[in-house]
Amino acid sequence: MAERSPRREKGPWHLPGLPAGRDLPSVDGAAASGRPFRVPRLERVDAETVAREVRAAAIEARRQLSTAEVAMAASRAALRLSDPEDPAGADALEILAAELSWPEPLSRETLAGMARGWTREALISLVDRELGGPAALDGWTTSSSAALAGRRRRAAGPLLLLVVHAGNVPGVTVTAALRGLLVRSGVLCRAPGSEPGLLACFARALAEEHPLLGRCLATTWWPSMHEAPWDAWVKRSGKVVVYGGDTAVAGVRTRVPAYVDLVAYGPRLGIAAWLPDAPLEETATALARDVCAYEQQGCVSPRLVYAVGREGRELGEALSRALEREVARLPRPAADVATAVALRSARAEAEFAALAGKPVHLEASGETAAWTVVVGGDPLRSDPLPRFVRVHAVDDVAELERLLAPLEGRLQSVGYAGTVGLDALADLAARLGACRVAPVGTLAWPPPDWLHDGRPQLLPLLAWTEWE
Structure with a gap:
C-alpha cells in the first residue's frame, strides 16, 4: 500500500484548490446538537477555483486509474471511519458525539453498519449488478447483439456532480460520495448543517490514501442565504443529486437550471407487518433493532407496525x-428541547385519548425520552420522533391495502415477520410502489446494491456515449 500523505486540519470542510494557508472569511453554523461550527465563506471566485480543481482532478483520474483502482482506494479511506483504532475512525466518533450528541455505542454500530456498503467487494458488486462490470466505465465496449453490430459504447458520470445533503442520517454523505467517485465524477458536496463533519473526515482520509482522488471531492456547508457557492457549482455541474425532505427537494428543484439533470431522494416511510404465524418476542426484538438503528432517522426504519389478524396491544407491550x-x-x-417537547406532547395526546375512552394505549419509557409505543389511533399517522412507533391491528392484508392506499408512492421499506399472507403482502407492497420488502431485523441495513427509492444507484448518474 502506498505511503499515506500527512493528516490535515479537522474542520468540517475539504476544498481542493484553495491554498491551505490562505486566510478566508468564515461563516458560522450549528449542528444538530446545537454545537457551533465554522467553515470558510466561499465567494464566487473561491467556489469557481474549487470546481476547476475538482474537475481537472476528475479528468486526470479517468486517465490514470481504472474503476477497480478507484474502488480500492475509496474503500480503504471509507473503512477507516469505522475503525476506532484508526485516527480517522477516532475523528468520526468524535464528530458524531459533537454534532449529534450520539453515545459511542450508537456511533460505532452505525458506522459499522454503513461500512458494509463501503467495502471494495460491495462497490465492485454494485458496478457488476448495474453495468455488468466496469468495462464501460474504463473504455469503449462492444455488444454481442446483432442489432448493435459495429457500435461501441462507454459510460461516465458528469465531470462535476453536485450533491446536496439536507438529511441527518450519518454515513449517507459518504455513500453518496462513493457513488459519484465510482462513476468517475468529480464530486462537489453541500454537507448537511446538522452533521457536516463526517464527509469532510472521509475526504481527508481519501486525500491521505490517494491524493489525486482526494482532489476529486470537495465538501463544505453554507447558509441558504449565501448564493455564491451554489451559483458557481450548479452551473458547472452535469447533474445534481439531492437528499432531503419535501421542502429541501422542492427548493433545490426550483434552482437547478433546465439543462442540468436532477436526481432526488425525497422523504419516504418505513412500515412493518406482524403476520398471523410470526412469534411474538422474536418479532418484537427484531423490530426494536430496526427502530433504534441510527435513531430511526432513515426512511428504511419502521414507524408504523401493523398486527395482521392479531392483537395490536399484545405486540405493543412486547415491543416496549x-x-x-x-x-x-x-x-x-439526550433529546434537544424541541424534540423533548414534541415527545411529551405526543405522549400526552395518547394518554388523554385513552382517558377519553378511545381505543388508544401508551407504552413509554417513564420520565425519559428513550422510546415510545402508541397502540391505536390514526392508522396512517407517523411521527418524526426518535424511537417512536405506532402499532395498529388490522383484520387481514386486504384491510391493510385499503388503509395504506393514501401512501402510494411514499413507502420505502415494508418489513414482515411470518409467512401466512406474505405473498399477498409483497404484492400489496409492489402495487403501492414500495421499494423493498424485507424481514424485520434487516430493515435498517439494506444490502449495498439495493434499489434506493426503487431505482439503481449508479445508472441515474451516468450518461452514455455511442460510437457508430
Missing part, C-alpha cells in the same frame, strides 16, 4: 420490552 432491552444496549442521545 424489546425497546427497553435495546436502549440498554444502545443508549440514545
Whole structure:
C-alpha cells in the first residue's frame, strides 16, 4: 500500500484548490446538537477555483486509474471511519458525539453498519449488478447483439456532480460520495448543517490514501442565504443529486437550471407487518433493532407496525420490552428541547385519548425520552420522533391495502415477520410502489446494491456515449 500523505486540519470542510494557508472569511453554523461550527465563506471566485480543481482532478483520474483502482482506494479511506483504532475512525466518533450528541455505542454500530456498503467487494458488486462490470466505465465496449453490430459504447458520470445533503442520517454523505467517485465524477458536496463533519473526515482520509482522488471531492456547508457557492457549482455541474425532505427537494428543484439533470431522494416511510404465524418476542426484538438503528432517522426504519389478524396491544407491550432491552444496549442521545417537547406532547395526546375512552394505549419509557409505543389511533399517522412507533391491528392484508392506499408512492421499506399472507403482502407492497420488502431485523441495513427509492444507484448518474 502506498505511503499515506500527512493528516490535515479537522474542520468540517475539504476544498481542493484553495491554498491551505490562505486566510478566508468564515461563516458560522450549528449542528444538530446545537454545537457551533465554522467553515470558510466561499465567494464566487473561491467556489469557481474549487470546481476547476475538482474537475481537472476528475479528468486526470479517468486517465490514470481504472474503476477497480478507484474502488480500492475509496474503500480503504471509507473503512477507516469505522475503525476506532484508526485516527480517522477516532475523528468520526468524535464528530458524531459533537454534532449529534450520539453515545459511542450508537456511533460505532452505525458506522459499522454503513461500512458494509463501503467495502471494495460491495462497490465492485454494485458496478457488476448495474453495468455488468466496469468495462464501460474504463473504455469503449462492444455488444454481442446483432442489432448493435459495429457500435461501441462507454459510460461516465458528469465531470462535476453536485450533491446536496439536507438529511441527518450519518454515513449517507459518504455513500453518496462513493457513488459519484465510482462513476468517475468529480464530486462537489453541500454537507448537511446538522452533521457536516463526517464527509469532510472521509475526504481527508481519501486525500491521505490517494491524493489525486482526494482532489476529486470537495465538501463544505453554507447558509441558504449565501448564493455564491451554489451559483458557481450548479452551473458547472452535469447533474445534481439531492437528499432531503419535501421542502429541501422542492427548493433545490426550483434552482437547478433546465439543462442540468436532477436526481432526488425525497422523504419516504418505513412500515412493518406482524403476520398471523410470526412469534411474538422474536418479532418484537427484531423490530426494536430496526427502530433504534441510527435513531430511526432513515426512511428504511419502521414507524408504523401493523398486527395482521392479531392483537395490536399484545405486540405493543412486547415491543416496549424489546425497546427497553435495546436502549440498554444502545443508549440514545439526550433529546434537544424541541424534540423533548414534541415527545411529551405526543405522549400526552395518547394518554388523554385513552382517558377519553378511545381505543388508544401508551407504552413509554417513564420520565425519559428513550422510546415510545402508541397502540391505536390514526392508522396512517407517523411521527418524526426518535424511537417512536405506532402499532395498529388490522383484520387481514386486504384491510391493510385499503388503509395504506393514501401512501402510494411514499413507502420505502415494508418489513414482515411470518409467512401466512406474505405473498399477498409483497404484492400489496409492489402495487403501492414500495421499494423493498424485507424481514424485520434487516430493515435498517439494506444490502449495498439495493434499489434506493426503487431505482439503481449508479445508472441515474451516468450518461452514455455511442460510437457508430
